[in-house]
Amino acid sequence: MSRTVAEGFDEFLSRLTPLSSQISAAKSHRDRVERSLKKSLSVLNIRETGSFHHGTGVRHYSDVDVLVSLGGTQPSSSDTALRWVKDALSASFPTTTVRISRPAVVVEFASGAETWEVIPGFLQDTSPHFRYEIPGPSTGWIDTAPTEHLDYVNECNQAAARGGAKKLARLVKAWKYYCNVPVSSFYLEMRAAQHMATEPSFIAVWDLCLLLEWLQDYQLPAMNDPKGVTGRFHPCSSDYLKSEALSKLTTAATRARKAFDAYQADRIDDAFIWLDRLFGGHFPAR
Incomplete structure (x- = not known):
């Protein structure tokens, strides 16, 4: 079927969206x-915080992310909190x-x-923002x-015509998953917004x-929190992984251009040929 590039992206975005059956299963x-x-x-509160809940998830790749606000004394080691949660879930x-x-x-x-x-978290502040401490990447x-950051994406999504912030976030995360790029999905979503x-x-x-x-030109720079609530967002958990991500980003930017x-x-x-290469062979045929 002959189609325009815009129609190809519409079809691709439809394929990337999690199925209603997957959403129902997650709710159950x-x-x-x-x-x-x-x-x-x-447990003080449980919040769904990730892209699956937020409308930027990629079918078959995005997890259901939950932040569990725990009561009691925060342990000095985040490893302890992770073991608490693991033991509770393993028992059930x-x-x-x-x-x-x-x-x-x-x-x-x-x-x-x-x-x-x-993700286990301990509430630190409630005014003017809900701020938690969660385990670090290492x-x-x-x-x-999380609420502030989800609000930021929603605000940017409303500013751009036709919900562009969330669509762009879903596309750039699809590139990450299909091409095995070791870069943070959260970082990509915030950059897209x-x-x-x-x-x-x-x-x-x-x-x-x-x-x-832009990400290639500036070499995946750390990002200041646009809400000014937390610290900087880093693209990768190590310099080694950042080097690998930059190599794949160079290829992606060339193909996108x-x-x-x-x-x-x-x-x-x-255009369809280069888009298919960009997304690791997953873009719709013309």
Whole structure:
């Protein structure tokens, strides 16, 4: 079927969106996870914080992310909090794989077809923002303000025509997953929102090219919290992984530019070829 580049992106975004059956399955597990945690731990609140809940998840790749606000005294070691959560979930789901993968405890329902990441947190402030400390990527504790950051993406999404911030976030995360790029999904989402905050409209082939080229030009720089609540957002958990991510980013930016140049020159077949290469062979055929 012959189609335009815009129609190709519409089809691709539809394929990336989690199925209603997956969303229903996740909702059915929430009560079980919540009961499991409350059975063994002092739980003040449970918040769904990730892209699956927020409308930027990628089908078959995005986990259900939950922040569990724990009561009582915060342990000096975040490893202790992770063990508490793991032990509670393992007791309730003895035949399910439950493992620690910082900063979360991962629960692999349906042999991994549905994955939950449960992050323990301790509330630090409530005014003017809800700020928590959660396990760091390798050790210790770091600050997070999930509600504020989700609000930021929503604000940028409303500013850009046709919900461009969330669409761009879903696209750049699809690139990450399909090409095995070791970069933080949260970082990519915040950068996508930041890019779209001042754009009057969303043109997928153009905005994706601009974002990837900007990330390459500035070498995946750490990002200041746009809400000013927490510290800086880092793209990767180590310098080694950042080097690998930058190598793949260079290839992606080149392919995105070739796709956009072909689009501008009305060489639509070529644009589809370069977009398919950009997304590791997953972009719809023309």
